[in-house]
Amino acid sequence: MSSTGTDELLALRLRALAHPARLAILRALAETERCQCGEIVRGLPLAQSTVSQHLKVLKEAGLITGTIEGPRSCYCLDREAFASLARQVGPLLARLSGEGGEPRAACSPGPQEDALV
Amino acid sequence: MSSTGTDELLALRLRALAHPARLAILRALAETERCQCGEIVRGLPLAQSTVSQHLKVLKEAGLITGTIEGPRSCYCLDREAFASLARQVGPLLARLSGEGGEPRAACSPGPQEDALV
DNA sequence: TGATCTCATCGTTGATCGACGATAAACGAT
């Protein structure tokens, strides 16, 4: 497996997560379940336009949904997207962390026998 | 909670993960458990200097360790770092995905079909 | 109608990323 194409999407979503401001936005959305953009702006030390950009990034990554509702916008988490991401990231991190729990001999024990395929 | 300072480290690590080439490198390290940089280069459509740069990013994020061993280098996963990352990301994604499983009423209450992308 | 509020988008600026070739450093082998 290794999935060449899927990695693009996975990387896109991880990149969307990989910013302190966006993490803060997501946490705010999770806590309040409210969607007002203005409230998020007031909770962060960033300009309104900057927050709007971050929201756009999150929306394009498919992590949140945005709905124009009258003069204001309603943002909220796409729970299913995060569940799907968890199903992808969970096993990946498990595998990278050793998973089964074999000793694994770290990296270089010293006398590196042959190797090579 | 949410700790403003921790988000910096979390974002750093997520950003290190958020690149297809680096995902491929990590998978290669997880599969072969071998550390030769040259082997990784031969397995990717990238120049040696580019791979070296990616390895540097991963190392600076604390996700892998690199040991100079004679003329060659020995890279391998920092299993503990990935375990720690999993302990951080797992609950986060669980929370963002709804966790408890309450209905949560989605976002928009009104009958506005889609609007917006 | 006009004023106001909310938010998205545009345009700009400086910083960082991603890729590459070229080069240098460390070591083993000849």
Next chain:
DNA sequence: ATCGTTTATCGTCGATCAACGATGAGATCA
């Protein structure tokens, strides 16, 4: 001592990011 191999680093270039202010589009309210 001199090669050849392996890897890190440097310098460059184009693309993208992150932040901001300014502007514009909708919708509500006076």
